[in-house]
Amino acid sequence: MSHLPSIQIGPFTRAQGSIVLPGSKSISNRALLLAALSTGTTTLKNLLDADDTQVMRNALRQLGLTVIDQADKVCVVQGCGGKFPIQEGDLFLGNAGTAMRPLTAALAMQGGNYRLSGVARMHERPIRDLVDGLRQVGAKIEYELAEGYPPIQILAADIQIKDVVKVRGDVSSQFLTALLMALPLVAKDPVRIEVIGELISRPYIDITLKLMARFGVTVACPDAQSFVIPAKTSDAVYKSPGQLSVEGDASSASYFLALGAIGAGPVRVLGVGNDSIQGDVAFADALALMGANISAGEDWIEVSGVKNANGKLKGITIDCTEIPDAAMTLAIAALFAEGATRLNNIASWRVKETDRIAAMAAELRKVGAVVEEGADYIVVNAPSQGNWKSPNEGIGTYDDHRMAMCFSLAAFGPHALIINDPNCVAKTFPTYFAEFTKVVS
Ligand SMILES: O=C(O)C1=C[C@@H](OP(=O)(O)O)[C@@H](O)[C@H](O)C1
Numbered sequence: 001m002s003h004l005p006s007i008q009i010g011p012f013t014r015a016q017g018s019i020v021l022p023g024s025k026s027i028s029n030r031a032l033l034l035a036a037l038s039t040g041t042t043t044l045k046n047l048l049d050a051d052d053t054q055v056m057r058n059a060l061r062q063l064g065l066t067v068i069d070q071a072d073k074v075c076v077v078q079g080c081g082g083k084f085p086i087q088e089g090d091l092f093l094g095n096a097g098t099a100m101r102p103l104t105a106a107l108a109m110q111g112g113n114y115r116l117s118g119v120a121r122m123h124e125r126p127i128r129d130l131v132d133g134l135r136q137v138g139a140k141i142e143y144e145l146a147e148g149y150p151p152i153q154i155l156a157a158d159i160q161i162k163d164v165v166k167v168r169g170d171v172s173s174q175f176l177t178a179l180l181m182a183l184p185l186v187a188k189d190p191v192r193i194e195v196i197g198e199l200i201s202r203p204y205i206d207i208t209l210k211l212m213a214r215f216g217v218t219v220a221c222p223d224a225q226s227f228v229i230p231a232k233t234s235d236a237v238y239k240s241p242g243q244l245s246v247e248g249d250a251s252s253a254s255y256f257l258a259l260g261a262i263g264a265g266p267v268r269v270l271g272v273g274n275d276s277i278q279g280d281v282a283f284a285d286a287l288a289l290m291g292a293n294i295s296a297g298e299d300w301i302e303v304s305g306v307k308n309a310n311g312k313l314k315g316i317t318i319d320c321t322e323i324p325d326a327a328m329t330l331a332i333a334a335l336f337a338e339g340a341t342r343l344n345n346i347a348s349w350r351v352k353e354t355d356r357i358a359a360m361a362a363e364l365r366k367v368g369a370v371v372e373e374g375a376d377y378i379v380v381n382a383p384s385q386g387n388w389k390s391p392n393e394g395i396g397t398y399d400d401h402r403m404a405m406c407f408s409l410a411a412f413g414p415h416a417l418i419i420n421d422p423n424c425v426a427k428t429f430p431t432y433f434a435e436f437t438k439v440v441s
């Protein structure tokens with residue numbers, strides 16, 4: 001997508017309306033890979049159409065899969081029964097963690113030769129814990145540039161499955177997700193994956209387990225740190241469920257829910273609700289703690305203003321380990337809150353699309369907020385009366401879709417705001433600004 005240098009938006013005072021959410025990135029990329037690895041044909045409905053899912057689809061096509069995009073966000077995948085038709089390739093995976101990490105593990109099980117690379121930032125995002133996990137079962141993986149980071153080369157190897165595979169879970173949950181999805185391809189006997197140390201972003205593991213179950217593989221969880229993959233009973237482990245509907249993206253929902261609170265609402269998101277399998281729906285609970293008026297049904301959530309007597313949100317202290325992505329939206333909601341908002345346990349922000357703690361602190365300060373940042377936390381105090389600013393150079397977005405989407409909400413301050421490189425939203429939500437414009441005034 002072409003990159004618009006910048007846009008000017010706001011100032012806005014009202015937000016009202018409803019939005020049909022694009023499909024969940026996390027569910028879309030898992031479903032694409034599992035459909036590719038399974039026997040049978042899978043029709044995926046409401047698949048996210050964005051950069052992250054495009055690189056996954058392209059990679060699968062390069063590996064010899066038939067992946068057909070149809071009208072109305074339907075995508076049909078013909079599964080290969082576990083063995084990719086093409087056993088070599090040079091795959092470009094952009095900045096999609098949900099493509100890079102799971103594909104690394106699935107390809108390491110294939111016995112072929114592959115190279116995986118991405119954009120410059122992807123080459124600064126860690127993958128060592130996953131590679132260490134895969135090496136325990138005999139995978140041959142080499143780092144092309146810096147040790148511990150993509151690009152990587154996967155070399156043909158004889159996979160020797162072990163009873164126990166250990167993986168660290170404190171840098172990214174995507175390493176465990178990748179092992180969970182890949183090891184059933186080779187498990188002649190049950191394999192136990194043991195998580196060493198803390199497991200962050202746990203709700204994403206639950207998404208993985210639920211989707212694997214939809215494709216016929218049930219993982220047992222004897223305790224919070226252990227996952228037992230069953231022995232494969234036939235050559236093809238994953239079986240297509242036929243059809244799968246992708247929920248709306250709960251992280252994308254967070255911007256509109258926050259709008260409903262700061263712009264009086266009501267703003268309703270359609271596509272996620274009480275029945276969601278995504279951890280980021282808990283963002284609505286965090287917003288409720290700040291004083292927002294929330295209601296929800298099976299597949300919708302609505303926010304209509306704030307119930308606090310002074311009509312303002314109030315600052316909270318909250319552990320964000322389970323909602324790393326939506327937590328960024330809390331940092332922006334803090335601009336409209338009375339009292340400090342402290343987000344704890346967000347160390348993983350530093351290894352995502354950009355160093356999100358540093359980026360968030362720098363740009364929040366530009367609009368006048370008083371910010372304290374630490375290794376794994378951020379404290380945000382709203383600009384005091386008369387101290388809101390609108391930087392002439394614009395708000396930097398650091399090629400991070402969430403920075404652009406978050407800072408669109410800062411246009412509810414007293415000034416118009418320039419957002420630089422707004423098209424970086426294409427990673428997960430290409431139509432974000434068009435949808436945003438429909439609900440704000
Ligand atoms: O597995 C997933 O779909 C994701 C896991 C999370 O990453 P970490 O586990 O690295 O926190 C999240 O931030 C990312 O956007 C999507």
Ligand SMILES: C=C(OP(=O)(O)O)C(=O)O
Pocket residue numbers: 095096097098325352353402428
């Ligand atoms: C961290 C994110 O992406 P990724 O899937 O690339 O890790 C994100 O979307 O906020």
